[in-house]
Structure formats: C-alpha cells, structure tokens
Amino acid sequence: MKYFIQVTLTTYIAALLVYALWSYITFSGPNQGWVGSLVYLPHGPRVILYCFFGIRSLPALFLAETTGPALVYGDQYPDYWAIANISSLLSVVLAVEIIKWSRVTTFNYSIMKKINFSNYKFLILVIILSALFNSIFTNLIVGLFNSDMQINVIVVFRFFIGDIAGAFIFLIYLMIMFQLLSKRRLYKVFKD
Amino acid sequence: MAEWSIALPWKGSNWVTGSGVRIPVSPPVFYHYKLSVKITLMTSKYIQQLSNILKMLENIDHDLNLVGYNETEKKIFYTIANNIHTNKKCNITNVIESSGFSRSTVYKAIKQFEKQGLVTLIQSKDDKREVYLDLVIA
Numbered sequence: 001m002k003y004f005i006q007v008t009l010t011t012y013i014a015a016l017l018v019y020a021l022w023s024y025i026t027f028s029g030p031n032q033g034w035v036g037s038l039v040y041l042p043h044g045p046r047v048i049l050y051c052f053f054g055i056r057s058l059p060a061l062f063l064a065e066t067t068g069p070a071l072v073y074g075d076q077y078p079d080y081w082a083i084a085n086i087s088s089l090l091s092v093v094l095a096v097e098i099i100k101w102s103r104v105t106t107f108n109y110s111i112m113k114k115i116n117f118s119n120y121k122f123l124i125l126v127i128i129l130s131a132l133f134n135s136i137f138t139n140l141i142v143g144l145f146n147s148d149m150q151i152n153v154i155v156v157f158r159f160f161i162g163d164i165a166g167a168f169i170f171l172i173y174l175m176i177m178f179q180l181l182s183k184r185r186l187y188k189v190f191k192d
Numbered sequence: 193m194a195e196w197s198i199a200l201p202w203k204g205s206n207w208v209t210g211s212g213v214r215i216p217v218s219p220p221v222f223y224h225y226k227l228s229v230k231i232t233l234m235t236s237k238y239i240q241q242l243s244n245i246l247k248m249l250e251n252i253d254h255d256l257n258l259v260g261y262n263e264t265e266k267k268i269f270y271t272i273a274n275n276i277h278t279n280k281k282c283n284i285t286n287v288i289e290s291s292g293f294s295r296s297t298v299y300k301a302i303k304q305f306e307k308q309g310l311v312t313l314i315q316s317k318d319d320k321r322e323v324y325l326d327l328v329i330a
Binding site (some may be wrong): 048178 | 236237238241245246247248249250251252253255260
C-alpha cells in the first residue's frame, strides 16, 4: 500500500508537471495545439513511469492525463477524451507486453515478469511502439466520437512523430538533470 | 547418597551463593524491529525503481560517451589545475605526489588530456629531462 501511494504521488506530480510545461509552451503561441502535437512531451513520463513503476502507476497517469487537459480547457473539455486517455495508456501497456512476448528481453514470456529497463534500448522500443499504437488508437477514438474532426494519415503520422520526439526530449531533459546531480556529487567529493 | 561430597541433595536446590553461570538476557525486541523497519525503508521497491531510472540514464550517458572522464581523471585534472594555481608550475611528479595515484595512472590520464587538447607538455629549458604541465585555455 505504501509503495502504491509513493508511486501514485510521484507519477501524478511528474506527469502533471510535464503536462503543465508542455501546455504552457504550446498554448502560449498562436497555433494552439497543432504545433504542440509535434513534440508531445507528456508521452515521455507516460512511458518511463509505466515501464519502471508498472501497473501501479496507471491510475495516477490516467488522473494526470485527465486533470491536466481539464484544467486547461475547463468546460470545453470533451468527455470522450477520457476514453482517448485510456487508449493512450493501454498503447504503452500493449507495447511493453509485445516486447515481452517477442522474447527479446527474456526467454520465458510471463505477464507478471518485468523487463529490466535499465537497458534503455528496450525503453526506446517501447517509446516507438507505443507512439505508433497511440497515434492510431487515439485518432480512431477521437474520430469515432467527433465526426467534425479531420483524421487522416498526416494527422496520425504527426502524432506518431510528436510522441517519439516528445519522449526523447523528456529523456534528454532527464539526462541533463542526472548530469547536474552527478556533477554536484563529484563537487562534494573534491571539496572533502 | 551422592558420590560427590558437595553435590546438592536434590536437583531443584541451589547453592547459597548462587550459580556462577550467567544466562545473557535476550536481545531487545524493539531494537530489532526498528532495524528491520529501517532496512525495509532503505531497500524498498520504490527506491529500487528510482535507482533503476538513474541506472538507465547512466547507461545512456555511458553509451553516448557524454561522460568522457572518470572520477580518477577528473581528480588528476583538478590536481594539475590546483598545482598550477598555487605553485605557478606543475610537473608530473607533483601530480603523483598530490593526487596519490600511481605513476602509470597519472601518465595515462595526462596522455588523454593532451590528446583532447586540455593540457600541454612543456619541456624545461634548464633540464631537458623535466616536463612541465600547462592548462590549455580555450
């Protein structure tokens, strides 16, 4: 239970912070939303937090993905976006399970078995696969509920590229933070 | 009648002075409980996962070769810089003495610094065998 609370709090805060940063950059410009989908930063925490914290991070991720846009759009927030959020989370779950099933990580497939994502190559695979599923499923759901929206191959491709680019930028950001942390530690060692 | 003259008359009895054997008290239960809680907290799954994230970032760092120098090399470079700053000059022997690393480690690191263009080796005018180190300021 304690682990679940720790995971939920970390996941929710991290995902919401990244969403807030992304929405601030996106919606402050004139092309609201369109350019933002080319670098969709929240895909990064979605993949990384699910990969490391597993199924326990899903409720917090869903909450963050629902409350984030709800705070930005207010009353204009359409209800079917919640279903789209579920589909984007499930696309990450599906990508992880496919990687497990493909047995590139372990020889025995088990839904309970976890992949060691310290090997970042698996993480990159998950990012790419989940971006592909997310772009297809989310656009399908949005197109199903809202017939006014133009969904075509270009939009799907834009979402695909945007998710990958966003996740990579998030990873680079984490790496810079990691560098700063390790440098700080080294500084202390030298001072002593 | 017991063969041994000082034997106790029956098993339940004891000497007046008491037995010399002292049975140690059992270890305090609370201490162990606190210790186990501490260990559980330290090795919790949450911390393990956080360290896995850091490990993943470290692996990317390592593979992309973003961290070019290890701690030893950094310390040697710091020693060179410190020596030049305080003594105005620095040779390899100074670095070995100040850093505490072996001659081969220091030589290897200096070779790398020279290759990367961080340090230059200047031959002494008085003694041709002596080589001074100087930092390259870009």
